[in-house]
Amino acid sequence: MTNLFTPNQPEAPLAERLRPKTLDEVVGQSHLLAANKPLRLAFQSGKLPSMILWGPPGVGKTTLARLIANTAEADFIPISAVLSGIKDIREAVERAELILQQHGRKTILFVDEVHRFNKGQQDAFLPFVESGLITFIGATTENPSFEVNSALLSRAQVFVLNALSEAELSLLLDRAQQLVAENVKLADDVREQVLAYADGDARRLLNFVEGLFNAAEGAGVTEIDEAFLQTTMASKLRRFDKGGEAFYDQISALHKSVRGSNPDAALYWFLRMIDGGADPLYLGRRIVRMAIEDIGLADPRAQGMAIEACQIYERLGSPEGELALSNVVIYLAVAPKSNAAYNAYNQAKAFVAQDKSRPVPLHLRNAPTKLMKALDYGKEYRYAHHEPEAYAAGVDYFPDDLHDKNTVPQFYMPTPRGLEGKITEKLAHLRDLDKRELAKKAKK
Structure with a gap:
């Protein structure tokens, strides 16, 4: 019985009420959750790795994290990178330590929108992931390769979640109808529009149909047709994408x-x-x-x-x-187009990654002490500003062994478009100066 001391609790949104309580209730992600698929096997083994769940909104990232915690009989601590900072991370870690000491249970730390944390905030998780104090689960709509730092990425498995198919959304719609408005039907053409409007997003679908069913029940409508849909939900349908592009x-x-x-x-x-x-x-x-x-x-x-x-x-x-x-x-x-700098970055990065660690040539080293000068650090360095055109022609800035083996790479290949046309001319001129200088040295 409800009284002054037990006030009515607000009803949870439809999306929350339909949140799966077991793995078998999850709609979608069969490539991860079907028999012998990666996440299903991880669930069954009980040895759950730290992971990053990457996918568009409304595909079940938070739901899966909660189910993982339930399956592993671990405490679940959720934080949002949008609202949280280092202080919240510390508090979560302290709570995880307390849970381990008092109850002997591990903690799953779920970080929603993990891509919103900066490098320092992401680094704060590393020692606790490595020690096993927490199992880290990050959720992101952004490509982890770009938005999650490499140290954290190397300690977590990445699982890619897909937008829900129309058949999967249709199953959710049936569940929603049974729960909210079993006596209200959708005309076939309206059903197609509603599914297309959801665009693979389960949360978007459930929030939309909750409002639609409530409006229909309030108006005493038992079948929602095109006219009722347009009248009641026109502002939302304005954004409805019939093509269903992701x-x-x-x-x-x-x-x-x-x-x-x-x-x-x-x-x-x-x-x-x-x-x-x-x-x-x-x-x-x-x-x-x-x-x-x-x-x-x-x-x-x-x-x-x-x-x-x-x-x-x-x-x-x-x-x-x-x-x-x-x-x-x-x-x-x-604007004029060029991906020359982008390509140069990628090629140089790949070269450095596979190349050995080569010493800095003596003439390029700094010599702040007498010992370093005695060891020829900085010897024969030519200060470019004292040279004609502020360019020390013929000077090699790569490691010596690269030059000796005639393997000096050229990463940046400017295009003839826009400012790069001028850059092309400038580099050609400087290389010509190098050739003249090297020819002079060869004659001596």
Whole structure:
């Protein structure tokens, strides 16, 4: 009986009430959870590794983390990287130590939106993951290769979660209908629209149909047709995507439209995503990447403009901030294109990773002490500013053994477009000066 001392509790949202309580109730992710699949085997073995669950919103990352904790009979401590900091991490670790000491149980520390933590915050988990105090589970919608630091990534297995298929969403819709409004039916065409609107996101589906069923019951409607759908949920359906394109496909279309120098298509995809509820600052980060990857040194102003547009959005919000971002999208689309610096970075990184550790040549070493000078540190170094054109022609800046074996790599190959056209001319001139200087030395 309810009285003043036992107040009514608010009913949990439909998405929470339908959250699976066992592994067999989970809808989707069969590539991980079916018989003999990786996560199913990990569940069955009871030896659960630290892991990162990577996938779009509403595909069950938090649900799986909770089920893992229940299966392992471990305490579950959830924190959000959006709202938490180092202090919260310390408190979670202290709680995990207390649980281990008092109850002998391990702790699963679940970090939602782990990509929002910076490198220092991510590093804070490492000693406790290594000691086995916590099993770390991170959830992210971003590619862990870019957003999770390598130290943490090397200590966790990455499991990729997929958007739910239409058949899987349909099963969820049936469960929702039985729980919320068993007597309310959906016309076939409405059902198709609702499933397409969800776009693979279970949470989005359940939140939408909860409002739809409640509206129907309130209006005494027993079958929801097209007219009722448009009347009651028009503001949400405005963003409904009949093609069902995935969020990341639209990002890809935006990026490729910019790379393809089509400002109209780039603007279309940018505004499609804004209209669909994408976080403008997420789009801003991707726009910065486009400036770095596809324009590069052909127009260095592009990177600064992209950063400034993000700052404008942070300061002004919507709609002024979105206008600033759209300006940059147009600018990037019409800017000269070059991925030469991007390719140079990747090639140099790969070369260094497989190459041995070569010593710094003596002429490039610093000599702050008498001993170092006596050992010829810095000897014969030529200060470029004292040379004609501020260039020490013929000087080699690579390790000696690279030069001796005639294996000096060339990573940066500028294009003839934009500023890189000038850079190409400059580098050709400097190399010509090198050849002349080396020819003079050869004659002596």
